[in-house]
Amino acid sequence: MDYTPREMMAIMAAREIDDGTIVFCGTGISMLAAIAAKKITSPNCVIFFETGAIDSRLDEIPLVVSDPRVMYGASSTSGMLDAFAAMQNRIIGQYVVGILGAGQIDKFGNLNTTCIGPYEQPKIRFPGSGGGCDVTSFVPKSIIFMQQQKRKFVKKLDYVTSPGYLDGPQGREKAGLLPGGPSVVITNMGTFRFDEQSKEMYLQSTYPGIRPDDILAEMEFEVDSSNVREEIPPTMDELQVLREKCDPHRLICN
């Protein structure tokens, strides 16, 4: 069965989400992945929006995190103060997994969603942190979506918006951050994880039809690719649920 890289990415992320997890997500593919997790692998996971909506019904896909569609049928709708406090508070925050994307990523999983070029006069200005820096500062685990491109996997970020492992082992602790950091990077070609000791990114898997070298050619920095496996493609069931139940109007996977 044919599938698109975007569908593969959403399903890869859905497979990462354990049942019972609280999933913090933004819009677009990260929201689709969270919905897919709930409908395919983890019916008891809870979708959580930075705007303050918790466990919304999501009969229709929201196009923004402030969409009225996140307000309907939620367990509670408060505001940002509550939402971020929940993640900063490790009693509840320990159950949260963040899903987010970025314009640039480095080998320690730090993210740039602010600008390309100098901050004072950027070549390209992006939206900025939003809640991205907050969630990556607070929660123990995050899933990062990236497009596999050399200009996005860079040696040095133009601006560090959201912390990964900062400068490596003990980086977060030295800075005073809560323990955490990205657990997986999911791209349109494969997936990466982070070495437990060095905190450096390594290539974990390639999608069917992609060679490790294809991926490495789309990176500015080097990564260990000695233990790469080929990823299991989406199953018929996964694709069917994704297409028919998660995004029937193709608002995200179009």
Place this chain on the structure above:
Amino acid sequence: MKGNGSKVTSLKEAVRSFIFDRAHISIGGFTVNRNPMAAVHEIIRSKVRDLHLYVHSNGQGVDELIGAGCVKSVEIAYGANGRFAPTCVRFRKAVEQRQIGIEDYTNYQMTLRFLAGAMGLPFLPCRSALGTDIVETWGFSEQSRVNDPKLPDKKLDILDNPFGQWADASKVVLVPAINPDVSFIHVQEADSQGTCKIMGLSFADVEQAKASKRLVITCERLVDTETMRNHPEQNQIPGIYVDAVVEVPYGAYPTACYRCYDYDPVYLHEYYRDAQEDAKNDQNRQRYVYDVEKHQDLLDLVGPERLEGIAADPETGYAVNLQRV
């Protein structure tokens, strides 16, 4: 005096009374939801200049204010509109071309800054952004801050936990309070004294409202005070904070207002396309802002069919099956 008297006025009167050149302002809502768009358009028509904006993620309103040339500087967490603008276009252009000054914070930090202002504190702590450029890189120089009595001398600061390792925190980030000269908030219901009922998410509206020196409320419906007091637990902003109340049906249009109407994808997509080019952006503003005298004229221009299309379904609070892309 704020007090308990009637604060009901016209939008024109409210905007012209409380806004002025170089004012520090904030607006409520979040990206394409419950932005006080009628007020934003009235601000644009007032031709006010050099505003300093405090923003978390208030997308559409902020982008239209920047595009209209009203804004000199912005303290912001997020300048995008989700699917309707990956980055807000006029915001992006203004920053890239250095037409506005910018200082970046996070959404939580901006919310805490409003809360600090609402609490009468100089700052509040958080554990966000340690080790990042949000802490390290400043948009406004320290000198320009020291020279400006309306800005704190620092963007933020880091404090070693004075309680040792209590709560497992070695350090916290301190973010300075905000007290806007005036804020504009749109709500579903208010009474003449200004007491407000917000349905659905409140975003940071309550903190913004309570931090502000002047507060202008626009509402879908003016409700009599007795009715508002039947369920006081549902009211988030009491009238004591409020300076002006204006009934403006569809006052958040083209952004959404939960249980009243959805966002208007047609307007938002058209805006996004037009915003890419200066001349088209000017034409868009001419048509939808300058050539209409008041918000009702904009609604007439858009026409009843489109408004009917975004009418909220009574159960879900949004327009079910709305054509959105």
